[in-house]
Each structure stands twice: as structure tokens, then as C-alpha cells.
Amino acid sequence: xxxxxxxxxxxxxxxxxxxxxxxxxxxxxxxxxxxxxxxxxxxxxxxxxxxxxxxxxxxxxxxxxxxxxxxxxxxxxxxxxxxxxxxxxxxxxxxxxxxxxxxxx
Numbered sequence: 001x002x003x004x005x006x007x008x009x010x011x012x013x014x015x016x017x018x019x020x021x022x023x024x025x026x027x028x029x030x031x032x033x034x035x036x037x038x039x040x041x042x043x044x045x046x047x048x049x050x051x052x053x054x055x056x057x058x059x060x061x062x063x064x065x066x067x068x069x070x071x072x073x074x075x076x077x078x079x080x081x082x083x084x085x086x087x088x089x090x091x092x093x094x095x096x097x098x099x100x101x102x103x104x105x
Contacts, residue, residue, distance in 0.1 A: 003041050010048035017047065017077050025078060029085035030061070036092050037063035045084075047077060059084040068092060 007022060022045065030040055042062040050056045050073060057080035059070045070087035074080040 004043070006042070006044040008044070008046040010046075022077070022081065025081055026059075026085075029082060033061070033085065033089060033092075036089065037061065037065050037068065039064040045081065047080070055080045057081045057084040059088065061088060
């Protein structure tokens with residue numbers, strides 16, 4: 001499972017964000033990704049305020065199968081984090097199901 005968990009919160013992020021809730025939500029979402037990514041070694045989450053009433057979440061995952069990044073902006077931090085994790089799932093499944101051809105020219 002996860003060996004490292006890094007959390008960065010921009011000092012301008014104005015919403016009250018309980019660290020325990022971020023940790024719980026992130027662990028829950030990461031566990032749902034482990035069936036795709038194999039063993040997760042590191043999770044890094046960065047939260048910031050791009051606008052007055054929005055929170056941006058940048059999620060980076062280092063796993064046995066590679067490094068993956070998801071990004072989302074929402075009104076609530078919970079939604080931003082959840083959508084960033086779902087972005088990783090979407091991109092992984094999209095590229096895993098895409099036929100990649102070698103250019104032999």
C-alpha cells in the first residue's frame with residue numbers, strides 16, 4: 001500500500017479543511033485505484049485557491065506501474081479531490097484500452 005503521503009495546502013486556501021478528512025478521502029480513493037495501478041508507493045496532494053470560491057486539487061500518484069497525475073477544480077475541496085482521483089482512473093483506463101502502434105518508418 002502507500003509508503004508516503006504528502007499534503008500541500010496553499011496558505012491562501014480559505015476553506016476550513018480538516019486534515020483527517022483529507023487523509024481519509026484520499027486513502028479511500030487510492031484504494032479504489034490499486035486494482036488498476038498495482039502497489040501505490042506515494043500519494044501527493046496539493047490544494048490551492050485559483051479563485052475566491054474554488055479549490056483546486058492536484059493529485060500525484062507514484063505506483064508500481066508508473067506515475068499518474070489528476071487535476072480538478074470545484075467549489076468544495078471534497079469534490080476537487082474526488083474528481084482528481086477519478087481523472088487518474090479515466091486516463092489510465094483510456095490509455096490502457098487504446099491500441100498503441102510502433103512507428104516503423
